[in-house]
Amino acid sequence: MNIDKTRVLLTGATGGIGQAIAERLAAEGAALLLTGRRASELERLARVLRERGATIAIVPADLTVAADRAELCAVAAQWQGGVNVVIHNAGLNVSGLFDTLADAEIDDIVAANISAPMQLTRALLPDLRAQPNALMLFMGSGFGALGYPGFAAYSATKFALRGFAEALRREYADTTVKVALLSPRAVDTALNDDRVRSLQTAMRMKVDPPTRIADAVVAMIRRPCAERSIGWPERFFLRVNRLAPSMVDGSLRKHLPTIRSRLTPATADPIRGDS
Numbered sequence: 001m002n003i004d005k006t007r008v009l010l011t012g013a014t015g016g017i018g019q020a021i022a023e024r025l026a027a028e029g030a031a032l033l034l035t036g037r038r039a040s041e042l043e044r045l046a047r048v049l050r051e052r053g054a055t056i057a058i059v060p061a062d063l064t065v066a067a068d069r070a071e072l073c074a075v076a077a078q079w080q081g082g083v084n085v086v087i088h089n090a091g092l093n094v095s096g097l098f099d100t101l102a103d104a105e106i107d108d109i110v111a112a113n114i115s116a117p118m119q120l121t122r123a124l125l126p127d128l129r130a131q132p133n134a135l136m137l138f139m140g141s142g143f144g145a146l147g148y149p150g151f152a153a154y155s156a157t158k159f160a161l162r163g164f165a166e167a168l169r170r171e172y173a174d175t176t177v178k179v180a181l182l183s184p185r186a187v188d189t190a191l192n193d194d195r196v197r198s199l200q201t202a203m204r205m206k207v208d209p210p211t212r213i214a215d216a217v218v219a220m221i222r223r224p225c226a227e228r229s230i231g232w233p234e235r236f237f238l239r240v241n242r243l244a245p246s247m248v249d250g251s252l253r254k255h256l257p258t259i260r261s262r263l264t265p266a267t268a269d270p271i272r273g274d275s
């Protein structure tokens, strides 16, 4: 697709990756309908991008709330003749040993990372299908193809999102709507708290700047492909995990003491793991 002909609905526009995507797409001439929960941050971003000449609309919305989604979809259907690209980028992370998570943390991450994009997709699809050329792009994660200790809830939602995108891609293969999944490795944003950053350092994980993800999004809009994972050797590990998961089990088992020590809150009881 020609980026300067796109009218893009971008969720999670107030976050680290979302802002980088918005800036990159605006610079390429896309018209942007930006959404996030923090209205003041959306307004600030819109002001900056409009000063650079971009066409921007904003709709503050909590995507786990049905009324907010309905309002967003109504705008998306009308704005500039209707959006033709949707980037499902909003998401939450919850890390820590699984038995230390609170009920609400599990409910919230499932609601934000999988229920909300599914509901939004269903509501947007009829209008997208009326467009001569349309794209749904989902923001996955490397942890959506390799379950990682300390991130069980997050991994579960990103595996689910990957399955959803794959099925949807096949279901709408003979329509004008293309479906794609982009899976970054670790990215330097506020999604990762200090414990996760400390783990990234201890495990020598590569951490990308958000602009790298924005570049990949632009490339995928220009030439849509079904799935893309960012980073080497991460792509190699994902392949090993698919073909010989027990090898990855063995390798990660050796790192469990490091993972536990980094992800256990300082005040937690090391035996019971509660804080």
Ligand SMILES: NC(=O)c1ccc[n+]([C@@H]2O[C@H](COP(=O)([O-])OP(=O)(O)OC[C@H]3O[C@@H](n4cnc5c(N)ncnc54)[C@H](OP(=O)(O)O)[C@@H]3O)[C@@H](O)[C@H]2O)c1
Binding pocket: 011, 012, 013, 014, 015, 016, 017, 018, 035, 036, 037, 038, 039, 041, 061, 062, 063, 064, 088, 089, 090, 091, 092, 112, 139, 140, 141, 142, 183, 184, 185, 186, 187, 188, 189, 190, 191, 192
């Ligand atoms: N950072 C990483 O290491 C990494 C790696 C792989 C994949 N990803 C994925 O990349 C995407 C963006 O993450 P990020 O790193 O940019 O995180 P971030 O800086 O924390 O931003 C998250 C964004 O999601 C929005 N959001 C969260 N819950 C929402 C809800 N209920 N309703 C509406 N919006 C909601 C936030 O809105 P408000 O801020 O306005 O509340 C914010 O705009 C996520 O899907 C994440 O899983 C991130």
